[in-house]
Amino acid sequence: MSYLFPTYSKKSLRIKEGRGAWLQTEDGKDYLDFMAGIAVCNLGHRHPKVVAALHQQVDRLWHASNLFHYDVQEEAAKQLVQASACDYVFFTNSGTEANEAAIKLARKATGKNHIVSMKQSFHGRTLGSMAATGQDGIKSGFGPMLPSFSYAQFNDMASLHEAVSEETAAIMVEIVQGEGGVHVMTASFAEAMVALCKEQNLLLIVDEIQTGMGRTGKLFAYEHYGLDPDIVTVAKGLGNGFPIGAMLGKASLKEAFGIGSHGSTFGGNPLAAATAIAVLAELSADGFLPEVEEKAERFVAYLKGELSGIAIVKDIRHKGFLIGIETAIPALDLIAACEQQGLLLLPAGSHVTRLLPPLTVSESEWRKAVAIIKQAATIYERENSFSS
Ligand SMILES: Cc1ncc(COP(=O)(O)O)c(C=O)c1O
Known part of the structure; x- marks a missing residue:
């Protein structure tokens, strides 16, 4: 029973704490957070x-x-x-x-x-x-x-x-x-x-x-x-x-x-x-934003490369670390599959999955996120016999 107006479609996860690009649930599971509190925690949790x-x-x-x-x-x-x-x-x-x-x-x-x-x-x-x-x-x-x-x-x-x-x-x-x-x-x-x-x-x-x-x-x-x-x-x-x-x-x-x-x-x-x-x-610290810009370009280039052979992916658009993956399948399906693998993403409309990592995300973290998205999309295609 919740005493809140049901204005939000809430996830089942109960968040206990956050650090950097990670959130941990009450039952001790770690999630890579590419929602950043809906484009809020740009410097990561608990900077x-x-x-x-x-x-x-x-x-x-x-x-x-x-x-x-x-x-x-x-x-x-x-x-x-x-x-x-x-x-x-x-x-x-x-x-x-x-x-x-x-x-x-x-x-x-x-x-x-x-x-x-x-x-x-x-x-x-x-x-x-x-x-x-x-x-x-x-x-x-x-x-x-x-x-x-x-x-x-x-x-x-x-x-x-x-x-x-x-x-x-x-x-x-x-x-x-x-x-x-x-x-x-x-x-x-x-x-x-x-x-x-x-x-x-x-x-x-x-x-x-x-x-x-x-x-x-x-x-x-x-x-x-x-x-x-x-x-x-x-x-x-x-x-x-x-x-x-x-x-x-x-x-x-x-x-x-x-x-x-x-x-x-x-x-x-x-x-x-x-x-x-x-x-x-x-x-505004010296070099911080230029590094963010350069890091986002490398991340998106890698993301595009890794997802290039996947038929459900229609388009990838971005400016810096505001990134959208348009798919032929509902965004919520891809998001749910990624969440099961420990990656949190957002929708932006019905068929666009939005990635909003903290600007402080490390290369190993964004590579892990790409691997999860690729795996989730590949499994979805296989299980649903999807072809473009
Ligand atoms: C572009 C834009 N304008 C306004 C808002 C509303 O901001 P808030 O939810 O803080 O009222 C949002 C929130 O998502 C937004 O993305």
Whole structure:
């Protein structure tokens, strides 16, 4: 008997503890964790420097409220600003709240309500970010959505042009659609989208909640395309498991988010801020992200090579360590087979298996993961007499 609302289809595993790329269950079995808490534990479980930063802050101050200046919160904001294209930060507790802040800011700053997001996008579960999400299944049963969103086809400029009107305040986009099936933005779409924003005076909101904090090999995935977004949202990896999100914005938007315009009791509280500082320090350490980028390329090349003869594998897409294997079989079948062999993976839609290893994963760990996926796929093919 569980006293929780059954909103999640939970695995039968009962997780006791984690270390690095590994999780251990209550009955003592070890699992290689390529879910990373759904793109959260980018530095692995219980990273010693993040743990130490949180312990220190626990002994100092937990909460006094955003009616006070906290040095630790200012420092976290400064580091985000210095590392990004933006000038100011609003802290939240989650990704969906960061996107709510972005939607409110874009509307207030422009005096317009209409926002164009993408089909198959995912931006969260609260009413505003759910309305921004371009997937009907997520919205079903929740009544009328905010009416002020249109949805363009991702990577399709004609569709984007069609969706934009004189009433449009902003374009809201993920650089890689993570939940939507691991679809990577094309360079030509990025370039044309920026040109359209300039031409029509639109704000560009980049949702980096899944792609940010090093997941794609850069701190922010927009860096791969040289973009200069007006608003950026982050969460997930920013706290490596401690709840924190943030909306970053350009100086030109500062007036619109003046006193009393928005708020959060907990957003950026000292525990969350101290954790984020430790995470950002690790991610920005000399050579860390270039090594992640290079390691991800080697991993994906090896993965593609090992799975090349397997008929159920249709496509492998990735940006850094955000990786999708599209299969001819349901993703949940492949995931269940891998779980039996001790590897934890996620779906991204019905036929895409998502791999989100911690950025700190070792070569022996990623080789083990590939061996498990290959074995699981091969056995599946044999047992189901599968041929392409
Ligand atoms: C791109 C993107 N935006 C927003 C969210 C929502 O974040 P949260 O679950 O922290 O509210 C997610 C979560 O998966 C996401 O991947």
